[in-house]
Amino acid sequence: MEPKPRLFKRAASPGARICSPPPGLTSAGPCCCPDGSPPAAAWHCGLIGPFKAPPPPPPPPPSSAAGNAVYTVLVGDASLRRRSRRRSCEDGEAKSPPGQGRLQVVQKSPTHCNGKVLPGEAEPANGRPRHLSDPLVLKRPEEEAAALRLLDQTPLHHSAYIPVPRQRKLSGKAGIDEVMAAAVLTSLSTSPVVLNNPPSGFGAETSCDPWKEAPAMSSSCSSSSNNSGDWSWDPPSDLSTPSTPSPPLSSTDIATSFLASLQSDIEETEATHFLFGDPIPRKRKNSTKVMFKCLWKNCGKVLSSSSGMQKHIRTIHLGRKADLDQSDGEEDFYYTELDVNVDSLTDGLSSLTPVSPTSSVPPAFPMLEEAPQTPAIPLKPEVSLVSPPSPSAATTILSQSAPTSLCHIQTDHAYQATGPTGLLADLKPPPQGMEISISWQQPAVFPPPLPPVLFKSPSGCLTPIRPADVGERRPQPSPMPIAKGHPVVPPSMPKPTTGTRKPRGEAKKCRKVYGMENRSMWCTACRWKKACQRFVD
DNA sequence: AGTGCCGGGAT
DNA sequence: ATCCCGGCACT
Numbered sequence: 001m002e003p004k005p006r007l008f009k010r011a012a013s014p015g016a017r018i019c020s021p022p023p024g025l026t027s028a029g030p031c032c033c034p035d036g037s038p039p040a041a042a043w044h045c046g047l048i049g050p051f052k053a054p055p056p057p058p059p060p061p062p063s064s065a066a067g068n069a070v071y072t073v074l075v076g077d078a079s080l081r082r083r084s085r086r087r088s089c090e091d092g093e094a095k096s097p098p099g100q101g102r103l104q105v106v107q108k109s110p111t112h113c114n115g116k117v118l119p120g121e122a123e124p125a126n127g128r129p130r131h132l133s134d135p136l137v138l139k140r141p142e143e144e145a146a147a148l149r150l151l152d153q154t155p156l157h158h159s160a161y162i163p164v165p166r167q168r169k170l171s172g173k174a175g176i177d178e179v180m181a182a183a184v185l186t187s188l189s190t191s192p193v194v195l196n197n198p199p200s201g202f203g204a205e206t207s208c209d210p211w212k213e214a215p216a217m218s219s220s221c222s223s224s225s226n227n228s229g230d231w232s233w234d235p236p237s238d239l240s241t242p243s244t245p246s247p248p249l250s251s252t253d254i255a256t257s258f259l260a261s262l263q264s265d266i267e268e269t270e271a272t273h274f275l276f277g278d279p280i281p282r283k284r285k286n287s288t289k290v291m292f293k294c295l296w297k298n299c300g301k302v303l304s305s306s307s308g309m310q311k312h313i314r315t316i317h318l319g320r321k322a323d324l325d326q327s328d329g330e331e332d333f334y335y336t337e338l339d340v341n342v343d344s345l346t347d348g349l350s351s352l353t354p355v356s357p358t359s360s361v362p363p364a365f366p367m368l369e370e371a372p373q374t375p376a377i378p379l380k381p382e383v384s385l386v387s388p389p390s391p392s393a394a395t396t397i398l399s400q401s402a403p404t405s406l407c408h409i410q411t412d413h414a415y416q417a418t419g420p421t422g423l424l425a426d427l428k429p430p431p432q433g434m435e436i437s438i439s440w441q442q443p444a445v446f447p448p449p450l451p452p453v454l455f456k457s458p459s460g461c462l463t464p465i466r467p468a469d470v471g472e473r474r475p476q477p478s479p480m481p482i483a484k485g486h487p488v489v490p491p492s493m494p495k496p497t498t499g500t501r502k503p504r505g506e507a508k509k510c511r512k513v514y515g516m517e518n519r520s521m522w523c524t525a526c527r528w529k530k531a532c533q534r535f536v537d
Numbered sequence: 538a539g540t541g542c543c544g545g546g547a548t
Numbered sequence: 549a550t551c552c553c554g555g556c557a558c559t
Contacts, residue, residue: 509541528552531542 291338302338309335507535 292309294301296317303309313334314320509532510522519527523534 511540524551525542528550529542529554 292335293338294335296334303335306335507532509535 292303292306294303294309294312294317296313299317301309301312301316303312317334510526511519513535514521523532525531525533
């Protein structure tokens with residue numbers, strides 16, 4: 001399957017990749033790009049300074065990793081809660097909330113940036129969380145001096161104060177937001193999903209972060225793009241479409257937990273996206289389902305709805321009242337999203353579901369699940385469709401092998417294009433305006449095997465040179481199979497006559513039809529002394 | 538002997 | 549993957 005080009009392009013330069021502001025955020029300011037890119041926006045680094053605010057008592061992190069700094073973030077845009085992944089200031093990819101928000105990251109544990117341990121951790125004078133609007137208060141002169149030195153050394157610290165539109169929400173939830181932010185950053189930095197499975201779907205999802213730019217994206221996101229077929233989307237909306245669920249979750253686990261509520265949760269999912277203020281509600285394919293996995297340590301519960309997950313966290317982990325409908329959002333940081341491919345799950349449960357043309361792909365090949373959504377085969381109207389070469393190839397009939405087979409058919413390379421019988425049941429109805437002819441090796445229901453509808457003679461003529469044989473054969477079934485009267489038996493049934501070698505077919509073969517003098521007219525298989533594919537028994 | 542084609546080699 | 553052929557089974 002050919003990778004589809006992305007529908008968007010992003011700036012490719014490293015500086016632009018790192019520093020270009022997210023849509024809607026244009027505030028300029030210095031950033032701490034280690035690559036020396038020009039000052040872009042203060043939102044870039046997110047690390048405002050080596051200052052420490054006394055966050056509310058941090059909730060126990062869902063998982064812990066020793067030595068990791070714990071951050072508190074004042075999130076201006078809630079979408080960060082859902083989209084952010086672990087970031088560090090070292091990698092220059094600290095993400096900022098999109099939109100008008102401001103971001104403040106204050107470190108509670110060893111202050112560091114770009115690998116340096118920064119002195120001057122200042123406790124707030126008044127013991128309350130210091131907001132951006134608060135002037136920096138350094139208690140001791142040496143602290144102030146150290147801070148000033150740092151300000152001089154790194155442009156990073158010039159962004160200690162970022163003017164932000166006033167309309168930003170500063171409700172009573174601000175303190176709670178800090179707790180949430182701390183939690184999410186902690187989870188982002190210690191999440192087993194991120195730590196253990198960087199190349200997995202979540203790794204791709206991370207790379208697909210809308211604020212991350214093209215280079216990393218092109219590779220990691222292309223896979224999901226390939227899966228997505230032809231459905232169009234704009235970059236921010238396709239934040240994550242990993243086709244592979246998080247490894248810790250078996251597909252059956254996911255399936256059992258969400259299949260039951262699949263339908264009802266779709267709306268809720270969308271509503272959740274809206275509530276969380278995603279820049280653009282993610283357009284998900286029908287085959288992708290969002291699951292929510294609890295990141296609480298030793299929990300890992302997977303629920304199909306965010307509200308359910310919030311309730312779960314609220315009641316189980318936070319010890320709050322379950323009936324307390326009001327959510328402060330803190331729960332948001334204790335779970336993460338899992339994008340689960342519905343098809344893979346349904347395929348995994350294929351024994352429970354009726355076989356449909358789109359589910360003919362075995363679950364072992366989830367990457368092919370999307371194929372039915374795309375024009376399966378670039379059939380020309382006159383091209384005849386035949387079975388793939390082998391039963392196993394039937395799984396890829398809609399992918400790579402099909403065009404090749406068709407090509408071979410047209411060039412009379414029927415040998416490569418042949419396949420098992422009984423495939424007809426798996427074939428989709430041809431697209432409109434397309435004509436598909438099942439040429440041969442059909443199920444016993446269609447006993448007469450037809451020679452290929454089209455084949456080229458060496459002169460390029462589409463009609464055979466010996467119409468007496470082939471011409472008559474084409475419009476109507478070959479008399480041979482009818483005479484044989486194959487019983488309705490699966491062709492895979494071993495024939496009793498011989499051991500491994502199948503009995504010689506009674507049908508005329510290319511040799512007989514065309515003769516040795518017209519060997520060039522033979523099908524490729526006959527020329528290669530293989531089983532004739534033009535006149536199949 | 539003629540034919541069909543399996544198995545395997547060469548490229 | 550494509551092409552070719554030795555050799556066997558069958559007619």
